[in-house]
Amino acid sequence: MKEMGRDNDGGGGYSGKRNKSWREIDAARGKSRSHSRHDDPAQQRIERSASYEKYKAAADALFTGGELPEGLAKTFDPEGKRKAQKQAMQKLLEAEDRKSWAQGVVEYLEKYPELPDDPYFLDSLLDHPRERIVDKALGKLEGMEEAGKLVKAKVPKSLDQRLKGIELTSLDPDMQERAKTLREKLRV
Numbered sequence: 001m002k003e004m005g006r007d008n009d010g011g012g013g014y015s016g017k018r019n020k021s022w023r024e025i026d027a028a029r030g031k032s033r034s035h036s037r038h039d040d041p042a043q044q045r046i047e048r049s050a051s052y053e054k055y056k057a058a059a060d061a062l063f064t065g066g067e068l069p070e071g072l073a074k075t076f077d078p079e080g081k082r083k084a085q086k087q088a089m090q091k092l093l094e095a096e097d098r099k100s101w102a103q104g105v106v107e108y109l110e111k112y113p114e115l116p117d118d119p120y121f122l123d124s125l126l127d128h129p130r131e132r133i134v135d136k137a138l139g140k141l142e143g144m145e146e147a148g149k150l151v152k153a154k155v156p157k158s159l160d161q162r163l164k165g166i167e168l169t170s171l172d173p174d175m176q177e178r179a180k181t182l183r184e185k186l187r188v
Contacts, residue, residue: 085112089121102129109133115140119155126162134166135175142182155186 020028046052088108095101105128109115115122115136122144125137141159144150163186166179 085116088112089116089118092121092124105133106130109136117144117149119144119150119159123156123159123162126159126166131170131172131175134170135172138166138175138178138182142178145182145185150186160186 088111092101092104092108095104105125115125117140119141122137122141126134126141128134128137141150160183163179163183167176167183170176170179
């Protein structure tokens with residue numbers, strides 16, 4: 001029995017032919033919904049090229065604070081401040097003992113008063129004996145969190161414990177509350 005011109009055998013339309021799904025139509029055109037640039041051989045060839053690798057490394061360095069290539073360094077850091085600051089941070093990581101590290105941090109902040117957007121470096125500063133340095137690092141971390149730059153996957157595992165330490169041991173009730181608030185925001 002036919003209803004409204006359709007066969008009961010699953011065919012569609014008045015002709016009795018089966019209708020194609022959107023997936024089949026897209027596949028016939030070569031535009032599958034699941035098609036991505038990774039399926040494109042020309043794109044894969046470009047991504048494997050040496051020049052693309054150099055370009056990608058340069059772009060990553062620009063946004064992550066890494067070593068800039070010569071051409072970009074002349075444009076973005078003509079005076080070499082970025083490179084010098086990166087070397088000063090590295091020197092702090094290589095400090096032999098806590099006393100030399102604490103003194104190195106003070107000297108670093110005298111030379112570079114603006115803290116970098118590096119959660120690992122800022123995390124280490126939360127362990128400094130001077131409260132004004134801890135306060136400055138905490139403020140920078142709060143600013144990064146508000147701006148969405150403090151991604152949970154990219155924060156050091158020790159940050160939660162350092163914030164908890166500030167919350168429990170700081171003599172400043174305002175700093176205790178700020179550490180608690182930031183810690184709760186990062187847990188969510």
